[in-house]
Amino acid sequence: MSDTKGHSSTSSMAHYHPETRLVHAGTLRSDFGEMSESLFLTQGFTYDSAEECEARFKGEKPGFLYSRFSNPTVAMFERRMAALEGAEAGRATATGMAAMTTAMLAPLQAGDHVVAAKALFGSCRYVIETLLPRYGITSTLVDGGDLDAWRKAMRPNTKTCFLESPTNPTLDVVDIAEVAKIAHQAGARLVVDNVFATPLWQSPLELGADVVVYSATKHIDGQGRCLGGVILSTEQFITEHIHTFFRQTGPSISPFNAWVLLKGLETLGIRVKAQTESAAKIADVLASHPKVTRLIYPGRADHPQADIVKKQMRAGSTMIGFEVKGGKEGAFRALNGFRLARISNNLGDAKTIVTHPATTTHQRLTPEARAELGIGDGFIRFSIGLEHVDDLIEDVKGALEKV
Ligand SMILES: *Cc1c(COP(=O)(O)O)cnc(C)c1O
Numbered sequence: 001m002s003d004t005k006g007h008s009s010t011s012s013m014a015h016y017h018p019e020t021r022l023v024h025a026g027t028l029r030s031d032f033g034e035m036s037e038s039l040f041l042t043q044g045f046t047y048d049s050a051e052e053c054e055a056r057f058k059g060e061k062p063g064f065l066y067s068r069f070s071n072p073t074v075a076m077f078e079r080r081m082a083a084l085e086g087a088e089a090g091r092a093t094a095t096g097m098a099a100m101t102t103a104m105l106a107p108l109q110a111g112d113h114v115v116a117a118k119a120l121f122g123s124c125r126y127v128i129e130t131l132l133p134r135y136g137i138t139s140t141l142v143d144g145g146d147l148d149a150w151r152k153a154m155r156p157n158t159k160t161c162f163l164e165s166p167t168n169p170t171l172d173v174v175d176i177a178e179v180a181k182i183a184h185q186a187g188a189r190l191v192v193d194n195v196f197a198t199p200l201w202q203s204p205l206e207l208g209a210d211v212v213v214y215s216a217t218k219h220i221d222g223q224g225r226c227l228g229g230v231i232l233s234t235e236q237f238i239t240e241h242i243h244t245f246f247r248q249t250g251p252s253i254s255p256f257n258a259w260v261l262l263k264g265l266e267t268l269g270i271r272v273k274a275q276t277e278s279a280a281k282i283a284d285v286l287a288s289h290p291k292v293t294r295l296i297y298p299g300r301a302d303h304p305q306a307d308i309v310k311k312q313m314r315a316g317s318t319m320i321g322f323e324v325k326g327g328k329e330g331a332f333r334a335l336n337g338f339r340l341a342r343i344s345n346n347l348g349d350a351k352t353i354v355t356h357p358a359t360t361t362h363q364r365l366t367p368e369a370r371a372e373l374g375i376g377d378g379f380i381r382f383s384i385g386l387e388h389v390d391d392l393i394e395d396v397k398g399a400l401e402k403v
Helices: 018-024 050-057 072-085 096-105 122-134 147-153 176-185 235-249 255-287 306-312 327-337 367-373 389-401
Strands: 089-093 113-117 138-142 158-164 189-193 211-215 229-233 292-296 319-324 353-355 379-383
Touching: 018 072, 018 255, 072 089, 072 229, 072 255, 089 096, 089 235, 096 122, 096 189, 096 211, 096 229, 096 235, 113 122, 122 138, 122 158, 138 147, 147 176, 158 176, 176 189, 176 306, 229 235, 255 292, 255 319, 255 389, 319 327, 327 379, 327 389
Parallel strands: 113 138, 113 158, 158 189, 189 211
Antiparallel strands: 089 229, 211 229, 292 319, 319 379, 353 379
């Protein structure tokens, strides 16, 4: 699939900094020369002749065919994401879960085996632990930080490894380069869910991963408006595994949502930088607070995998994890005590959000499984927004007084 009009191609943007690519990469301009990216709300396209139509369907001529698998606005979003990530190609999906499920399911078949780190976003864990096995694709969950456990879990039929880093919600960091080596030695590919790190702070493909997936719902939109996702990889992986699956099953994104996300990308750099700076300051306040029993922030020297953070991330995170005294009651008192931060289950938003994972995103897990992952009843996930950091510090101090 390609366009017929001129565009800033991915390769010609490669030498620019990420901030520049976020504003310009992948733009397709029509003959009108519009400045802002156009929203092509069209299901299909017309052809000048039956011969032209045939040639496009055969892939002999470039051009768009049908918005289930090719649309100019969606293509702009995919190209900008690919340029940002340093990927050859990408496909945008309706949600982050559609991206993850497609990246897992499309290249696999009954008899294949998957190894994944067990600390995962609840729905990702469902896909690996429950959904894939229903179709004969078995899976093994390991402690992501235990490289020997990854090695031991590999089987001759292991085709895909999957991990999230930093993990949701405990912000553990997994060594992507080492897991990629283990996967490749076993002839498997590594898929990384890079949502928590954001494309700004971590580039899994450079570290050796083969596929990167995002929920664009999070930082990429960053303003709580729409859902979306994206799969990024080599041209070969996308053509061989993703394109046909996409064309035939349709986990596609609406051009409208792709357009919102495309405009979101223009400000991703400044938003994530500001949110990370504030998060670092708030983490320092929490670290010495008497009501806080545990603090996890990837930007601090006391993070359990601080050495890996240094090796594979360019900065800390917009996310903080902390545990308060008093278990669930303590956590609920804190949540109800915030004035500015909103109780919700999204993250990466301009608005600061507090989440209680044990009763929301991870309530499906048994208490034992939660304990194993370090998600205690007093654990709070904190997504830092764009408010002034002093107001947020005042807010968190006030909330902790209620604990
Ligand atoms: C939110 C999230 C997803 C799912 O994304 P949706 O857009 O909500 O479908 C997947 N992985 C991680 C790490 C997430 O935070």
